[in-house]
Amino acid sequence: MIFVTVGHQTPFDRLIHAVDMWAAANPGISIFGQIGDGSYEPEAFPFSRWLSSEDFGTRIAASTAIVSHAGTGTILQVLMADKPLLVLPRQAAQNETRNDHQIGTARYFSEAGLILSIEDETEIAGGISHLLSWRPSTTISANASPQLINRLTSYIQLQSPGKTRP
Amino acid sequence: MRILAVSSGGGHWVELLRLLPAFEQHELQFVTVNATYRHEVEAHAFQVVRDATRWNPMGLVVVAAQLSRIVLKTRPDIVITTGAAPGLLALAIGKLAGAKTIWLDSIANVDELSGSGRLAKWCADLWLTQWEHLAKDGGPEYAGRVL
Numbered sequence: 454m455i456f457v458t459v460g461h462q463t464p465f466d467r468l469i470h471a472v473d474m475w476a477a478a479n480p481g482i483s484i485f486g487q488i489g490d491g492s493y494e495p496e497a498f499p500f501s502r503w504l505s506s507e508d509f510g511t512r513i514a515a516s517t518a519i520v521s522h523a524g525t526g527t528i529l530q531v532l533m534a535d536k537p538l539l540v541l542p543r544q545a546a547q548n549e550t551r552n553d554h555q556i557g558t559a560r561y562f563s564e565a566g567l568i569l570s571i572e573d574e575t576e577i578a579g580g581i582s583h584l585l586s587w588r589p590s591t592t593i594s595a596n597a598s599p600q601l602i603n604r605l606t607s608y609i610q611l612q613s614p615g616k617t618r619p
Numbered sequence: 620m621r622i623l624a625v626s627s628g629g630g631h632w633v634e635l636l637r638l639l640p641a642f643e644q645h646e647l648q649f650v651t652v653n654a655t656y657r658h659e660v661e662a663h664a665f666q667v668v669r670d671a672t673r674w675n676p677m678g679l680v681v682v683a684a685q686l687s688r689i690v691l692k693t694r695p696d697i698v699i700t701t702g703a704a705p706g707l708l709a710l711a712i713g714k715l716a717g718a719k720t721i722w723l724d725s726i727a728n729v730d731e732l733s734g735s736g737r738l739a740k741w742c743a744d745l746w747l748t749q750w751e752h753l754a755k756d757g758g759p760e761y762a763g764r765v766l
Contacts, residue, residue: 600762
């Protein structure tokens with residue numbers, strides 16, 4: 454089962470359409486989609502517009518691979534579940550986000566060998582076939598790096614409680 | 620210490636949860652924008668505010684009112700956020716109420732700080748980026764990442 458998800462902010466029809474075309478040509482592989490308020494509805498696989506946080510986690514756990522936008526929430530949740538992920542970054546020029554930060558996010562995580570990334574939707578077939586035989590380079594820990602946790606812990610401890618308030 | 624931990628949905632929320640070990644000794648209250656997240660932090664106080672972006676001024680007014688009520692009631696010693704606009708408002712309101720404030724810009728902002736992250740300069744006592752190349756003197760500090 455492949456889970457394709459666009460996250461919970463804005464639609465991402467370019468991804469859903471590309472995966473729908475791929476699914477129609479590859480009927481042997483089951484897919485479930487979360488499509489947000491996109492105007493394109495897939496014909497080759499079942500979908501839901503929104504999922505609760507619990508159902509989202511269940512879908513990831515039940516999937517063998519995930520295809521999504523390059524949102525940090527999805528990327529981190531998939532990595533914590535130790536599943537293979539292919540991302541297509543949203544583009545500001547297509548009105549899919551406010552800026553092109555997802556391109557940088559996709560570059561960082563794919564260069565680290567943690568996810569696969571494609572630049573545009575025409576690469577979806579190659580991307581998915583690679584994904585189905587691919588594994589992330591490493592699993593990630595449950596929490597932030599010790600450096601960040603220590604910085605926050607020591608900063609918080611420096612603040613004395615019970616100060617006078619204005 | 621009373622810590623108010625605030626974030627928008629999606630990556631902001633997932634990144635905030637990865638900081639939990641830093642808050643373990645303290646009284647922690649979460650504020651976010653999606654009621655379905657509650658089950659992920661059952662051991663802690665949890666409140667939901669309306670979601671709004673920087674491009675929705677009326678929404679931000681509502682969020683500011685909700686956050687003001689929460690801050691006045693909770694009287695936090697620390698307000699921490701991973702963004703975005705509601706988190707920025709929480710820092711500003713928290714600072715007015717005498718709290719120390721922490722902004723952690725999302726790991727997603729690889730090439731430049733987020734818009735809210737740049738504005739956080741004015742209300743964050745501890746202003747953090749997750750990218751060494753974005754840290755500078757008089758700018759945000761790099762102190763590690765959420766993974």
